[in-house]
Amino acid sequence: MTAVIHGADLELAKRVLAADPGARERFAERMACVPKMLTVLNARAGRPLGPQDLEDLAQDAWIAVWRGLPTFEGFSSLESWVFRCCHRALLGRLRRPVRWSAKDSVEVPEPSAPQTPERHDEVHPALERLDERSRHIIELKHFEDLTFEEIGERLATSPNTIKSWYYQAIGDLKRILAPTRREGGR
């Protein structure tokens, strides 16, 4: 499949992984968006984390970005891909049931963390469980906002075939998300 639509970002990622100093400098500058993304995500979640927690979380997210960079394929912009790393990091942090306070060694529950995350929070982990073709079609359709015709052009496939693959992918996602749906319905 040749659906890379953010070739410049993919090239940058490759050069960063190849230890190109100039590319690394540019990459580090672009990754300065991480604290801002986390701040926005935290605000939308009802500000469960304080400033110090957000700083710690930014460090975790940068580590996740660096570790996951070899998997970046250029199907989305670098920032979109980084957003998903940040989103995953935040959800992971909020789902931690308790944390240890370094000062007094007393178990402290996370302050005002939402106990039931938004249902669409499950979408990205579920997408990662799809096969490569289905995941790319869903990402291009929903997150890159392309039409079936545009996706067909990028994948050198007829729009009808793309539609067929898309609905098949939706069926697969439904099955993956079914347990979550049942838990949410209780």
Next chain:
Amino acid sequence: MSAERERMPDDDERVDALREQALEPEERDVMKQLEQAAELERDVLRAAAGPATEAEVRASRAAFDRLWQPPTQSTPRTQPAPRRVVPRLVLVAAALVVAGLAGWWFFVRATPAPQPGIVLGSGLEILEPRDGFEALPRVRWQTTTAGNPWFVVRIVDSASGAELLAPRELRGSVLDLETVDTSAWHRIRIEVDELDANRNPERSASVERSRRSP
């Protein structure tokens, strides 16, 4: 008529419409979740799109600088195998050398150096007098030969070679000198020959001794 035809959906659109109608509620729900997730992503990207502050750029650079540092000092346990082999071999070699030297030194020390003047026949050794002498009551020796071999003992003056005591043939290992006047003997050489069955010298030992000053 042609306008009416234009408003008519084509085959693809009809198929799409049928497909949409055929979607299960759960599948519609999945599509809704996808839209919500995409909307969230777009919102956050829009909100975070402004230029980063100096502090954010600094923090990002610092974080990645740490991540990009070569792992030299921090994790020596994960990949040290090739480095450890060489010192280990050096240690083993050094231990072998030290052990060899220690063994050699032990054996050199453990083997008594022959005293000056004592010639040991193999298995024949003069035991007395051990050092210098004041009185000389006897000469004593020992042999490793089994049975009771014969010996010939003679004592000569070391300086001149003159015979002080005529050769004596004995079967024991002691020559008694109690009855011999040895007061004029100052520097002597004691010679002992062990004889074989044919009375021929088989091995010999000799030792030089001096009278101690009174």
